[in-house]
Amino acid sequence: MSDDDAIVTRRHYRYIAEHTRGDDPFLSELKQAAEAEGIPKIWISPAQASLMQVVLKLHRAKQVIEVGTLAGYSAICMARALPPGGLVRTIELNPKHADFAEQWIAKSDVADKVKVLRGAGADVLKSIKTGSADACFLDADKENYPRYLDECLRILPVGGLVMADNAFAFGQLFDEVPSESGVAAVRRFNDYMAARKNVHAVMVGIGDGCWVGVKEA
């Protein structure tokens, strides 16, 4: 089979979802409550959450930085993959999203493992100490992904884990006239990531495409 024959269809995505752990009642309730408050349904899929949990466990991650909290869904999922004493610091610009996430994190089983940091991703990342995290997940405004990556690479040690969402640009990666405004920024970031000499990374075809990589020397 050549590379061109390896087609991943919507049917494959459904099949993957059907064969992966789904949300527990708490996460389903969180999503319903977020929708009721008018928070957009742009959280990662349960299959992507499982991918990230498995990768975090394999990496034995303890300290995670996330850019883009929204309702707290991915932060709670990641925190569940950490050992006792682990922490997800998740950065959110929108106060409504940060308030909602804090409220639901406090009610969750990982209340002591997630801290919401309020502010713009680029500013907050600058205030985070070098060497104080071993994994990161980028999932906020796409235009700033290259800056977020650079800051995270400063913070992470060699061997640190880098993950970034929406590598497939909201399903519009190959559209000539995309309707989503962030598509061009995602394409630029994908090229930027692929060209980095000190990150060994691959786009995984789960959810909307998730970059998974390791910082090299």
Ligand SMILES: C[S@@+](CC[C@H](N)C(=O)[O-])C[C@H]1O[C@@H](n2cnc3c(N)ncnc32)[C@H](O)[C@@H]1O
């Ligand atoms: C796609 S959502 C995050 C979804 C979340 N990671 C999940 O899967 O549950 C993107 C979030 O990034 C936030 N955001 C946008 N621009 C930002 C910025 N410059 N700094 C920090 N957060 C930002 C948005 O308010 C939104 O809540």
